[in-house]
Amino acid sequence: MNYNYRKPLPGANIDYFDTRSAIEDISTGAYAKLPYTSRVLAEQLVRRCDPDTLTDSLKQIIEGKQDLDFPWYPARVVCHDILGQTALVDLAGLRDAIADQGGDPAKVNPVVPTQLIVDHSLAVEAPGFDPEAFEKNRAIEDRRNEHRFHFIEWTKTAFKNVDVIPAGNGIMHQINLEKMSPVIQARDGVAFPDTCVGTDSHTPHIDALGVIAIGVGGLEAETVMLGRPSMMRLPDIIGVKLTGKRKPGITATDMVLAITEFLRNEKVVSSYLEFFGEGTKELTIGDRATISNMTPEYGASAGMFYIDEQTIDYLKMTGREPEQVSLVETYAKQTGLWADDLTEAQYPRVLEFDLSTICRNLAGPSNPHRRLATADLASKHIAQNLDSCKTQEANGEMPDGAVIIAAITSCTNTSNPRNVVAAGLIAKRANELGLVRKPWVKTSFAPGSKVAKLYLEDSGLLPEMEKLGFGIVGYACTTCNGMSGALDPKIQQEIIDRDLYATAVLSGNRNFDGRIHPYAKQAFLASPPLVVAYAIAGTMRFDIEKDVLGQDQQGNDIRLKDIWPSDEEIDRIVAASVKPEQFKKVYTPMFDLGAFEPKRKPVIRLG
Secondary structure (H helix, E strand, C coil): CCCCEECCCCCCCCEEEEEHHHHHCCCCCCCHCHHHHHHHHHHHHHHHEEEHHHHHHHHHHHHCCCCCEEEEECCEEEEEEHHHHHHHHHHHHHHHHHHHHHCHHHCCCCCCEEEEEEECCCCCCCCCCCCHHHHHHHHHHHHHHHHHHHHHHHHHHHHCCCCEEEECCCCCHHHHHCCCCCCEEECEEEEECCEEEECCHHHHHHHCCCEEECCCHHHHHHHHCCCCEEECCCCCCEEEECCCCCCCCCHHHHHHHHHHHHHCCCCHHHHHHHEEEEEHHHCCHHHHHHHHHHHHCCEEEEEEECHHHHHHHHHHCCCCCCCHHHHHHHHHHHHHEHHHHHCCCCCCCCEEEEECCCCCCEEECCCCEEEEEEHHCCCCCCCCCCHHHHHHEEEECCCCCCCEEEEEECCCCCCCCCHHHHHHHHHHHHHHHCCCCCCCEEEEEEECCCEEEEHHHHHCCCCHHHHHCCEEECCCCHHHCCHHHHHHEEEEEEEECCCCCCEEEECCCCCCCCCCCCCCEEEEECCHHHHHHHHHCCCCCCCCCCCCCEEEECCCEECCHHHCCCCHHHHHHHHHHHCCCHHHHHHHHCCCHHHHCCCCCCCCCCC
């Protein structure tokens, strides 16, 4: 750590590094023009860079040049169990080597705080209409991963500077968003922006909080873990100006699928995007996280949002301590990371997207950036031959285009309470009208954290989802990661015998051919409430906007518009049922080292 430009942070009992002064000493007036990303990268240079190379490195940022490498020191490393386990195995091997040379192996630990979340190993073997699905799936997961989990359990107490969240607690991105990121770090008497690398391409999920978070490979994560800088050049930074306001009934999923198509066409590969403008102001952190999560799908490296009142509201809602919330606001306003202080930021390239143009969307088949408006299902020849499908169903057969998997998955959507509540309200209305899922649809609901269960219970919507077949099957990646589990053998055999065109609908972020399930020839991405609707429809040949889902007790036709909740109803439930104490109830014991004491403390030796 350097000492130049270190000053007391006004209004807080902690120091900070005055990056603005460091930049202004080189080029007067330059700081006000810097994008958000450049300001964060400059801060860590002022704090950590070798003083002999600091000026040259800062000039790269000030002048927007990409001639020289400069060091980046991420504040944290986050890992899922597969690549994270590999990194810890390497450290265990290093301990063996140190021990063989007569050294103290206990001194081998990550230098940078490292967080490992077991979330990539659960398959949906038991579906959401099985009341014991969660317990069954967890038991299968433990049995299949006994040796892996044995090692991971050991690392919890063997290594310092490592937090391990065992299986069954949620996914790395949502836990990162809801708990692990402080937004502003406070270490050794100094406040500075939180940054991280993660061993998953969707690590940019927390870019929504104004935290630079990048997906990297296992070796780069290990390098950072051991305290070495990740060398980089100034990335291409593109401004994305959001204008307008989304129409009633449009979900964050509809929004991100439209934005993904737009940005993919604009060729933003490997760029750092910064979303700003009037359109961002009403986007909650849940909405923003839905957009940031899809960063790999539109090809960028980061999808940043500025820190503003939405950030502060989210930190309060998720139960962050008042002192931490105050630090975030104080630091951001002092250092120019607050949205109001970025009005003069200049970008080499600015794209503009009007949120008011968004309609209800799917993506597919096969690619997450292949947007498909639900109004165009017939003209795109997706919804067709419904009469033939009805005849097949009447004859006891699965219809053409049968939806064999309908999954509300964790990564993109369940960190947004509005999406989850909307799905619950669709289920509630469907149950009231007597609608049911089709028997060949394997339904599942896998939230990214346990908090979703608490607010669904509080609102009375969880039993409604369970009744329709969307009971909680686990807190893990599941279907989105291709871990859909086995189909009912009879259904699978019928698909084979008839060479049936079968499909999947999921609220995830990837739908490449063969990814979701070997027998789902193609897959479509959709918002959680649309996933519920397709479980009732049972086939992709169904025009979800126009066709009849069923009849009520009086014989009246029921269409999607008849069960779709209003924005006011969704917002009312979110405001009443999503509470800070729920997040504290989930996360306080989760990050207590003693909460998951190993049943046995094995001695691990790799040699």
